Every structure is written in structure tokens, then in C-alpha cells.
Amino acid sequence: MAVWNGPAFAGFLAVAVGSFLLLQPELPGSALRALWGSLNGGASAEGRLAAAWEALIVRPERSWNRVAVGVNACVDVVLSGVKLLQALGLSPGDGEDHSVLHSRKDLEEAFIHFMGKGAAAERFFSDGESFHNISQIASELPGAQVLLCGPVGPKLHQLLDDNIVVPPESMQEVDEFHLILEYQAGEQWGPLTAPNANRFIFSHDLSNGAMNMLEVFVSSLEEFQPDLVVLSGLHMMEGQTKEIQKKRLQEAVISISDIPTDVPIHLELASMTDRELMSSIMHQVFPLVNSLGLNEQELLFLSQSASGPHSSLPAWSGVPDVGVVSDILFWILKEQGRSKERASDLTRIHFHTLAYHILATVDGHWGNQLASVAAGARVAGTQACATETIDSGRVSLKAPLEFVTSHSEAGSRIAVNPDEPVAQWRREGVSFHFTPVLVCKDPIRTVGLGDAISAEGLFYSEAYPH
Numbered sequence: 242m243a244v245w246n247g248p249a250f251a252g253f254l255a256v257a258v259g260s261f262l263l264l265q266p267e268l269p270g271s272a273l274r275a276l277w278g279s280l281n282g283g284a285s286a287e288g289r290l291a292a293a294w295e296a297l298i299v300r301p302e303r304s305w306n307r308v309a310v311g312v313n314a315c316v317d318v319v320l321s322g323v324k325l326l327q328a329l330g331l332s333p334g335d336g337e338d339h340s341v342l343h344s345r346k347d348l349e350e351a352f353i354h355f356m357g358k359g360a361a362a363e364r365f366f367s368d369g370e371s372f373h374n375i376s377q378i379a380s381e382l383p384g385a386q387v388l389l390c391g392p393v394g395p396k397l398h399q400l401l402d403d404n405i406v407v408p409p410e411s412m413q414e415v416d417e418f419h420l421i422l423e424y425q426a427g428e429q430w431g432p433l434t435a436p437n438a439n440r441f442i443f444s445h446d447l448s449n450g451a452m453n454m455l456e457v458f459v460s461s462l463e464e465f466q467p468d469l470v471v472l473s474g475l476h477m478m479e480g481q482t483k484e485i486q487k488k489r490l491q492e493a494v495i496s497i498s499d500i501p502t503d504v505p506i507h508l509e510l511a512s513m514t515d516r517e518l519m520s521s522i523m524h525q526v527f528p529l530v531n532s533l534g535l536n537e538q539e540l541l542f543l544s545q546s547a548s549g550p551h552s553s554l555p556a557w558s559g560v561p562d563v564g565v566v567s568d569i570l571f572w573i574l575k576e577q578g579r580s581k582e583r584a585s586d587l588t589r590i591h592f593h594t595l596a597y598h599i600l601a602t603v604d605g606h607w608g609n610q611l612a613s614v615a616a617g618a619r620v621a622g623t624q625a626c627a628t629e630t631i632d633s634g635r636v637s638l639k640a641p642l643e644f645v646t647s648h649s650e651a652g653s654r655i656a657v658n659p660d661e662p663v664a665q666w667r668r669e670g671v672s673f674h675f676t677p678v679l680v681c682k683d684p685i686r687t688v689g690l691g692d693a694i695s696a697e698g699l700f701y702s703e704a705y706p707h
Contacts, residue, residue, distance in 0.1 A: 287679055288633035290659040291622075294615045294676075297663060301609040301703035309467035311458035312474050318376065319688055320385040322352055322422025322441055323430045328378055333431030340514035341480070342366045342443055345375070352441050356424050358556070359436040360538060361687075363512040364443045365480035372445035376418050419444040421688045437595060437680075438625075440687040442512075445480075459496045462504075469699065470500055472530070473509040473692075475522055486518055490525060497529045505704045506586070507532040509695055510539045516546040523547055527577040528585035531606075531704065534695035537561045537594040544569045549576075550649055560596045563644040564652055567673060570601040571647075574671050578603050589702070591617065593678075593694045597640040600674040600698065604667075608703040611663050614674040617698035624693045625681035633679075640677030 329345055336354030339347045342364050355362045366372045379385055422441045427434060462470065475493070478486050500506060508530040513519050519542060527533070535543070537557055544552045550568045570590050578587045580603075588606035591614075592599045598621075600614040622636050623629065638659070646652035646666050655664045657677065664675040 285633055286638050286659040287631075287636050290638065290662045290677065291619070291631040291633055291636075291679060293660050293662050294619050294631075297615045298612045298619065298701065299609070301612070301701060303703050305469045305700065307465065307467045308469045308471060309458070309462055309465055310471045310473075312454045312472065317419050317421050317688060318379050318385055319421040319423060319440075320379055320382055322356065322424050323428065324382060324384070325375075325379055325420075325422055326352060326430075328382060329375065333433055336433075338362075338514075339364065343368060345371065348375075348443065351443075352422060353430070353433060355439070355441050356428075356430070356435050357433055359426070359439050360557075361439050361512065361536065361691075362441055362538065363476065364441075364514070365477075366443045366445045367480070369445045372443075376420060379420050423687050425684070426682075438684045438687050442688075455493055455496050459499055462500060467504060470504055470506045471509065471696075471699070472497070472506060473511065475508070475526065476511040476513045479513060479515050479518060483517075486515075487521075490518075490521055494525050494529065497526065502586070503706065505532065506530040507534065507695065507699055509533075509692065510535040510543075511691075512538055513542060516542075519543060519546040523573075523577060527573070527587050528583070531586045532589040532591065532699070532702075533573075533587065534591045534593070534691065534698075536592070536691055537566070540566065540569055540592060543573070547576075549573075560639065560641065561594050562648070563597070563599070563641060563675065564646055564648040566592060566594075566599060567601075567646050567652070567668075568649045570599065570673070571649075571668055571671055574601060574603055575669070578671075579606070580670075591695055591698045593617065593621070593691060595639070595678065595680060597675060597677050598694070598698075602672050602674075604670050604672055606705055606707070608705060609701055610672070610674050611665070613698045613701040614676050615663055616701040617694040618676045618678045620693050620697040621690055622679040622681055624690055625684040625686055627685035631679055635683070636679035636681055638677055639680050642677075646673070 326349055329349075331345060331349045333349075333353060335350065336352075336357050337350040338354045339351045342348050342351060343366075348366070351362070351364055366375075420443055422443075424435045424438065424440070426437045428438075429435075475490075478489060481489065497506065506529065508526065510533065523543060523546070541551075541554060541557065541561075544550060549572050551565050554565070570592060573590060574587065577583075577585060579585045588603040590601045592601070598614050598618045600610050600617075602610055619631060622631050626632060626635050628635070640657070643654065643656045645654050647668070653666060655666065655675075657664050657675070659677075662676050666673050
């Protein structure tokens, strides 16, 4: 009988695993994780990945000290979606998406549609009186929580930290409320079972929809002197008429153009249904901002709205294909990003989906992006589980551990090792950084994750002066 010493056996096992992966390139992720664990003393892939992140996440040489955030401010009422619909006397039926909600029936159908997919969405509720009645019922339900999420009313002002400066001109007499209907993975309503935890948002928000505070926000920047500007809320214009949308978007372009060019601007996108508005935002606003944040629903809708790559894909099926996501990100930066031929400011996109994140940057404009993408993924797990640090027993690794980087061209095949959790590749002057997310098994929070991810990613990013 042959006797193997430790190093020799480990080397043999590594060769054997490598040979098996070559023979079985479609090995399931669960099997890959088990194999990696066996090579590392039984430590879980989740625990090793979290430890590897800690070594990678370092502060940039230059940090943001003053950040201006606008212009979509509201009071979020967070509660169980199923419990609210039951309180409204609604029963589970057929799901159907609605670009605008006009009734409780529309709300029920849209909620069912997205709960069945486990997908995040946001819609405008057109009937102000009906929305007010629903809000009253929601606020009285046990377990309903108010979260600070523009126009600042008395309740929102009460929730703000003392270090947050609110221009007097942005104060108004009433608050804008958004209802956040959450559901858990495996939660059932009638025959429907949610595949994963997420949320459905709706509101009758006229102030944010009209971008009422954009000019006030931009005019206050001269006194505030920010290092970074973060914008959101353009999606709220979907509740306006086409004429108002066009007028306000043109005015928004003028206001954003007034922000000093040496101050980086990040634009956070959100769920939309109006392809014309999305296309207009892409062509008119993207060239004025330095950075974008968006999820898988917004990314695919963006491509569909402007006839981009993979725009014939009706919807994602399961975890979004990394090669498809990479193709669309590359297309955005090539079509709307900075180049020798184009005077655009756009050089960075932070993409986030449940299972993984990708940071795509035009070379030469951003630093510390390996730490940035890792930090964004880390906060997704801690925020969802409501923990200070990653608890490896409460999270799971759902990202593909092997993928191709493109379907539009001959992309390379990449394998991700939990001990080296950030994969990198380049394509025609654009760098990509990919990392898995440690997905919370039983999330405490689903609302605000995208904002937290983008904020953390920006915190660890460094914009090079040009």
C-alpha cells in the first residue's frame, strides 16, 4: 500500500480535481464548492470568500469628505406585501405587469407578477385618493416600519441625522410616502411561492415625479462644495405626462450641466417601464455623469429601450448570464462612455444582482476598483442579514463559479476561486471586476440594498482627476 505524505497527497488531489474539471466543465456550483472546501481543511466556501474580501478591501488614497445626495427623498413604509394585500381584501389571482397602477386590482396583479419571479420593481399609483387610503391601512398594520429613504416634509426632516444639511428651500408642508411591500424566499400566497426575497414599491409621489427640487439642489452645491454628487429619482418622472417628461428632462440636463466638471457625479437608476423615457435618459443624461449604478432589471430594460445587445431577451431566467451582462455593460460604455471620439464623462458602471456584482470602468479613470466591488458585495450580505460582519452560517454562495465573459465575441472562460474572489478581464479599453455575493438565507431587509451597494462601492472608489 502506498503511503502519501500531506503535500504529495494535496498535490495529487489538486491535479485530480483539475483533471475532473477539464473533463466535466459543467460541474454544478455546489459540487465545485464542496471540492474547494475539501482542499481547504473543510472550511466553507462562504467563510473563505468573506475572509478573502477582508484582505482585499482597503481604503483608497483619496476619500470623499463631502457628498451631496439628491433629489429623490421620501418616507418609506416597509411592511409585508402579502399581509397588506390581505388587509385590503385582495385574493391571489393571475399576475400581470402594469406600467402604471390605476387600482387595487392592478396592484394585486403587479405584485403577484413580480413576487412569482422574485424580482424587484417600482410603479407609480395614479389615483391619489386610493393611494392615501392604502397608505393609511399600511401604516396601521403590525410590523410596519418607517425608513428614511428631495422634497423634505416634517416626518422626513425628523428622521434625518443632525449632520445632514437640508436647504430651507427643499422643505415642504407634507411628506411623500412610498410603500415597500416585502416578501421572503419561499413565502406563499395562494398557489404562488416566491423563489427569493425581494420587494415591490409603489407610490403616488408628485413632488419627486416632477423633480421639483433639482434646481434647488444644484444651486446649493456652490456653497456646500461637495467632492461627489449622487443623483437619483429620474425614474419617478414616469408618473408625468409625455410633455412634462420631455420638458423636465431638458431642464434636468441643463441643471446637471451646471455642476462643476471636476466634481464626479454618480447616477443611480431604478425600475422603469417607459422605453422612450429610458432611451432619452441614456442619450441625454448618461454623457453628463461619471458613474452609474443599476441592477439586472434596469440593465436589460436599458438594452431593450435602445436596441442594444441581447435586447430580444424578454426577461432573465434565474441568475443573469455573466457574458450577457458583460456585453450590455460594454455596449453602454462604448456607446455613451468617454472615448477619444466622444466628449462624455461616463467611465464607470456598478452592476448588482442577487448572486454577483460587476464593476466596469474605462481604463485610466478609476482606482481601487478591486476593493470597491468587494465592498459592495460584502455590504449586500451584511445589510440583508442586518449584521455588522458576514456570518458565514447565514449566507450562501449562489453565483456561477465558472462563466464566459462575452456572447457577442469570443469571450474567455473564467473560473472563480473563493480564496481569490474577484475575477478580472479587459475588453477594448474597458476593465471588468466580478465578485460573487454571499446571499442572506433569511433576509431581514430587502429595501435599500441597491443604494447601500452603490454607496459602499463609491466609498472605496477613487476617481482620478482629469
